[in-house]
Amino acid sequence: MRKASPGSLRRAFQPWDDTNAKPIIEFRGVTKRFGAVTAVCDVSLSLYPREFFALLGPSGCGKTTLMRMLAGFETPDEGQILLDGVDITAVPPHLRPVNMMFQSYALFPHLSVADNIAYGLKREGLPRAEIARRVEEMLALVKLDGLGRRKPDQLSGGQRQRVALARALAKRPKLLLLDEPMAALDRKLREATQFELMDLQSKLGTTFMVVTHDQDEAMTMSDRMAVMDQGRLVQIGPPDVIYEAPANRYVAEFVGDINILEGRVASIEGDLVKVETGITGTVELDEERPTLAIGAPVLIGLRPEKIELSHDEPAGDLNKVAGEIWDIGYLGDVTMVQVMVGGDQGQLLKVALTNRTRRAARPFAWEDQVWLSWDVEAGLVLPP
Incomplete structure (x- = not known):
């Protein structure tokens, strides 16, 4: 019988939609202040066993503070944190079945790789044979076999990260917290490590919670993610x-590239919403929004990859607008084209073109007169 791929198993993993599923972690109305600054404000959140969860947001949004409260390094001013239904709000860090991998990795430079991994196990007083067995198990798990005697300064950045990960997992925590775990890695190593972490988490069945400001990282690894803003x-x-x-403009602009058009609702016929914009004229959207009203201001979100670009005016009932190419950015896999619509006082719209061939001649050039088009399902309505 063919073995199921990790990807197919992840797609079937949706405990948050199961009313009978019990969360492993619950934040209940958690607030944390530092003087006059509220870092985390009335947060309620549930994490489920075996979930890979990501907290995404800009610097200063409160995501690391939320993680540090879960680890026990900060204490909430209000609310509760529960683990398996037990209130751990006042439980000190070393008594929680939670481990944290720090952004700096925090390895002991004078200790070998093996001793770094064994550090927490020795503090727990485990027998020497059990410590040795677990260290070897962790070295194999993170693919560092044979490197146990090296010091951290003899390793690459990616290898040091794996040592930190192995040390965090050696105590077999119920929950592993990762604070910007790949910030110090180059892009190619970061991308490879993302999939390695996913495979590792799937094998172990441990609940992972990662804090990151990198949207690609969060979207690649997580089963679910939370976008934070101002606590x-x-x-x-x-x-x-x-x-x-x-849910709103902030999320739309933070997660991926998006074009935002301002307009007012002109008509609603079932799921077909017509919006009058000053830049692109009337835009039609297939969008079920019961709260929309005729004349109400709305924002239209349009992802660059959902827009078609052509020299000739498209036929049919597509949404379309004429414009002029102002800039072109070649990114390897895609070409990002900025098109001015609505004249010199108009608006720049981004269009992402997939580079499917190795053609030397580009189909579009600066100052070309072009047409942008998209179907009714491409755009989405956002609250103003």
Whole structure:
């Protein structure tokens, strides 16, 4: 019988939609202040066993503070934190079945790789044979076999990260917290490590919570993610839902590139919404929004990859607008084209073109007169 791929197993993993599923972690109305600054404001959140959860947001949004409260390094001013239904708000860090991998890795430079991994196990007083067995198990798990005697300064950045990960996992925590775990890695190593972490988490069945400001990192690794802003959770959901159906403009602009058009609702016929914009004229959207009203101001979000670019005016009933190419950015896999629509006082719209061939001649050039088009399902309505 063919073995199921990790990806197919992840797609079937949706405990947050199961009313009978019991969370492993619950934040209940948690607030944390530092003087006059409220770092985390009334946060309620549930994490489930075996979930890979990501907290995403800019610097200073409160995501690391939320993680540090879960680890026990900070104490909430209000609210509770529960683990398996037990209130751990006042439990000190060393008594929680939670481990944290720090952004700096915090390895002991004078200790070998093996001794770094064994450090927490020795403090727990485990027998020497059990410590040795677990160290070897962790070295194999993170693919560092044979490097146990090296010191951290004899390792690459990616190898040091794996040592920190192995040390955090050696105590077999119920929950592993990762604070910007790949910030120090170069892009290619970071991308490879993301999939390694996903495979590792799947094998272990440990609940992972990662804090990051990198949207690609969060969307690649997580089963669910939460977008934070000014200490509050703005939206929680699977990555595809966050990307395709953002709750507001902040989420839409933070997660991926997006074009924003301002307009007013002109008509509503079932799921077909017509919006009058000053830049692109009337735009039609297939969008079910019961709260929309005729004449109400709305924002239209339009992802660059959902727009078609052509020299000739498209036929049919597509949304379309004429414009002039102002700039072109070649990114290897895609070409990002900025098109001015609505004249010199108009608006720049981004269009992402997939580079499918190795053609030397580019189909579009600066100052070309072009047409942008998209179907009714491409755009989305955002609150103003």
